[in-house]
Amino acid sequence: MSETTTPDAGPSAGPDSQLVESRLRQLLDEHPPATSEAPEFWGAQFDLGLAWVDFPEGLGGLGLSPKLRELVDRRLREADAPMWNKRLNVIGIGMGAGTIMAHGTDEQKQRYLRPMFTTEEIWCQLFSEPGAGSDLAGLSTTAVKEGDEWVVNGQKVWTTLAHLSKWGLLVTRTDADVPKHKGLTYFIVDMEADGVDVRPLYQITGEAEFNEVYFTDVHIPDSLRLDEVGAGWSVAMTTLMNERVAIGAATVPRGSGAIGLAVRTWKEHGSADPVARDELARLWAEAEAARLTVMRASENREAGTPGPEGSTAKLAWADLNKEITAYAVELMGHEGTLMPGGYEFTRTDVDPHTGPGVEAASGASPQRAFLRARANSIEGGTSEIMKNILGERVLGLPGEPRVDKDVPWKDVPRS
């Protein structure tokens, strides 16, 4: 498939684009966004192969190039179609789908992808632990085989959306006698199973979007394993590559997100000051350059699983988001130091019919956006780790010293 789309010229008129355009017309004719319930719209979108166009037919796709995802997104945005399923189920749609597609069985693909896309089933990612974040391969949660099941014990932390999730993407240690990367196995876990205990963690915005999750003798059928026993590291890498794209390299309309918020704040608080205007123009240009770079990378993507370009975009986006939200708060003067509504503890609610409630409402405040942006250089892999990846995989610099790489995990010193 060699069709291309460009932000300026629009889609080429090749047969693949034409098929996508015709499916889009059918979707929008049969399910007008203004009068359709969002979950019904998303179901039809999946059934017409417009959920992930590069996935096979029958599994939410049309077997076409991933470059055409951008065309679908653009047309749906133009039609004002509901697209907030990607936010409500950011981990499922943004990370789980690509992981299941790359490593799942046919039964798993048939079972999980559609309710994931329609947000009937929310997903979370159970990777980080109190003793394993950047060094994910060092994790301690164990899974022990008993007959046709695995018994899981351990603790995960910073688990976004765990309190709302039906399913989790779980990495466990199944062999402590081999080096850390080789003894991991990846499962889908039922978050409603006996022994799963989800407890909220409150953050500086006052919300509790993430949680700590305890597993005590949780039984997982072997049919919920993703890929081979011991292949968990490679499955986890697929999830993380998709995560960096989902977080930092999502294609968005011009002037949306943090820069849109900064412009609104400037109109209210800073428009008389020429220095503030110059700074806004600089940030706008940077945001636009980042947006176009992401679009170009997305449209040039040949393979299903993204490469290190996701790390570049994530790194740039984290820095820029922090800078833009700091600018907006500074424009507000003293007012910028106060959180509207105070620091009441809330939990992000999810309503597939009306969109992401609390998140959308409070996201409109520069103060909340400023505080939330602090997490951008931590979540999905820290900026230091992104730089390591870029140094090693893109620039070809020497790797970090990895002294425990060949040591059995059980012999690696831990606190």
Ligand SMILES: Cc1cc2nc3c(=O)[nH]c(=O)nc-3n(C[C@H](O)[C@H](O)[C@H](O)COP(=O)(O)OP(=O)(O)OC[C@H]3O[C@@H](n4cnc5c(N)ncnc54)[C@H](O)[C@@H]3O)c2cc1C
């Ligand atoms: C908002 C938010 C949501 C999150 N959601 C999830 C989720 O849903 N699921 C999940 O599993 N996790 C989630 N996380 C956790 C996140 O992935 C980890 O916080 C992150 O990977 C860093 O791990 P850590 O916190 O253990 O920090 P550490 O790994 O302990 O790092 C501490 C500091 O050391 C630096 N550092 C560590 N190693 C190196 C190195 N080799 N070279 C240079 N510097 C280094 C780091 O950059 C950082 O500054 C979330 C985090 C946040 C903030």
